[in-house]
Amino acid sequence: EPEVTQTPSHQVTQMGQEVILRCVPISNHLYFYWYRQILGQKVEFLVSFYNNEISEKSEIFDDQFSVERPDGSNFTLKIRSTKLEDSAMYFCASRASTGGTDTQYFGPGTRLTVL
Amino acid sequence: GQSLEQPSEVTAVEGAIVQINCTYQTSGFYGLSWYQQHDGGAPTFLSYNALDGLEETGRFSSFLSRSDSYGYLLLQELQMKDSASYFCAVRPPTGGFKTIFGAGTRLFVKA
Numbered sequence: 331e332p333e334v335t336q337t338p339s340h341q342v343t344q345m346g347q348e349v350i351l352r353c354v355p356i357s358n359h360l361y362f363y364w365y366r367q368i369l370g371q372k373v374e375f376l377v378s379f380y381n382n383e384i385s386e387k388s389e390i391f392d393d394q395f396s397v398e399r400p401d402g403s404n405f406t407l408k409i410r411s412t413k414l415e416d417s418a419m420y421f422c423a424s425r426a427s428t429g430g431t432d433t434q435y436f437g438p439g440t441r442l443t444v445l
Numbered sequence: 446g447q448s449l450e451q452p453s454e455v456t457a458v459e460g461a462i463v464q465i466n467c468t469y470q471t472s473g474f475y476g477l478s479w480y481q482q483h484d485g486g487a488p489t490f491l492s493y494n495a496l497d498g499l500e501e502t503g504r505f506s507s508f509l510s511r512s513d514s515y516g517y518l519l520l521q522e523l524q525m526k527d528s529a530s531y532f533c534a535v536r537p538p539t540g541g542f543k544t545i546f547g548a549g550t551r552l553f554v555k556a
Binding site for chain 1: 475476478480482486487488489490493495532534536539540541542543544545546547548549
């Protein structure tokens with residue numbers, strides 16, 4: 331069964347450093363997402379991406395964040411200058427189409443620790 | 446704005462039926478989804494209601510009433526492995542595919 335994959339599973343970085351989180355969505359999916367989940371809290375929407383551009387972003391997704399789909403398979407989230415409060419689990423998700431259901435398939439997540 | 450309210454915790458015994466409610470305040474949305482998340486795991490899609498009424502998928506059912514701004518997830522024949530967090534989620538009609546999750550309900554299933 332196809333699945334969303336993410337690398338790395340755990341990233342430790344120093345405050346102020348840049349990190350890139352990588353995702354490979356399910357191959358025939360058209361809509362891509364990044365979410366953040368601070369330990370014990372709810373899943374927070376960061377950004378959605380469709381047709382090679384950002385379709386919507388949350389207030390969390392400020393100028394420090396960017397996304398890219400550099401080729402036909404990868405989908406990346408870059409944080410330019412990490413802050414302590416960026417420590418969280420980051421999930422990538424993908425969805426096939428708009429019709430019928432909003433089913434999103436989540437990757438296993440990358441745990442980001444900012445020291 | 447949009448907000449989704451869920452109970453923080455629910456406890457039930459193995460074999461029982463449990464209902465997890467989700468009430469929302471939002472100007473509109475395309476449908477109500479439910480996700481399950483085990484500790485340390487990723488959210489996994491369970492069910493989706495585009496229209497009012499009951500959707501059944503095996504032991505799990507979900508219900509939506511737009512007029513009452515209310516939905517629920519019903520879990521039957523509870524098993525220990527159902528111990529997890531359950532999130533309701535909506536996609537508001539903002540045109541950009543944003544999804545809003547509730548705070549989640551932690552379900553504890555006891556023997």
